[in-house]
Amino acid sequence: MESIQRAEIFVAHPDDEIIGLGGALSKLRSTGIEIKVIIFHLGGKSVKGVYDEQVGMEVREKELEQVSKFLNFNHEHWGISEIIDRRAIVRKIVQEIRSFKPNIIFSHSPQDRHHLHVGVSSTVTEAAWHASQLYYLDLGDPWRTMDVYYFEVWDLFTHPSLVVDITNYMEKKKEAMRLYKSQLAAFPRILDYIEALGKVRGVEIGCEYGEAFLRAPVLPRYF
Ligand SMILES: [Zn+2]
Numbered sequence: 001m002e003s004i005q006r007a008e009i010f011v012a013h014p015d016d017e018i019i020g021l022g023g024a025l026s027k028l029r030s031t032g033i034e035i036k037v038i039i040f041h042l043g044g045k046s047v048k049g050v051y052d053e054q055v056g057m058e059v060r061e062k063e064l065e066q067v068s069k070f071l072n073f074n075h076e077h078w079g080i081s082e083i084i085d086r087r088a089i090v091r092k093i094v095q096e097i098r099s100f101k102p103n104i105i106f107s108h109s110p111q112d113r114h115h116l117h118v119g120v121s122s123t124v125t126e127a128a129w130h131a132s133q134l135y136y137l138d139l140g141d142p143w144r145t146m147d148v149y150y151f152e153v154w155d156l157f158t159h160p161s162l163v164v165d166i167t168n169y170m171e172k173k174k175e176a177m178r179l180y181k182s183q184l185a186a187f188p189r190i191l192d193y194i195e196a197l198g199k200v201r202g203v204e205i206g207c208e209y210g211e212a213f214l215r216a217p218v219l220p221r222y223f
Pocket of ligand 1: 012013016114117
């Protein structure tokens with residue numbers, strides 16, 4: 001972790017960054033690591049009782065502002081609800097990576113039931129590699145992010161390659177989730193889920209709470 005200065009997190013919707021890695025995010029932030037979260041879409045259709053997508057997006061954007069202030073991270077949302085022009089999206093991510101220069105990237109797992117989670121995972125995985133190579137040189141100089149990790153949302157890893165001890169950050173993770181009020185209404189047992197999964201992952205490494213990650217097949221580690 002000593003060599004990490006910047007971490008970049010690519011998520012489909014606001015709240016995925018908290019469910020997936022709210023603890024690790026807080027832990028990285030507490031050591032002064034700069035964090036940028038890219039949100040593909042505000043997800044205006046997942047606000048209970050709100051049928052106007054635009055109104056739903058405004059609700060979620062306000063919540064995102066609160067959470068980003070609470071955990072003190074930078075963020076952008078891109079307004080991409082579906083991977084339609086895949087090449088343009090991969091290029092946008094390559095440009096983003098070459099400009100922010102993250103030492104570690106987190107994104108969704110390719111094994112996920114939500115089409116946009118899967119789409120984010122696949123385009124980010126591809127772009128992280130392209131960004132490191134002599135492709136798309138019109139988008140900046142190559143930048144190698146050695147560590148790219150997938151996080152869990154609803155579909156769990158059978159064999160995680162990394163578990164982060166988030167014991168001291170679980171309260172913060174839950175507090176951040178509570179700020180996503182619309183999502184607490186949409187998923188009434190989300191805090192139980194966060195608590196229970198955190199415990200399971202904690203058991204795996206012998207601490208109270210953990211978060212699990214899977215190393216993405218982008219660049220091999222070497223020594
Ligand atoms: Zn999502």
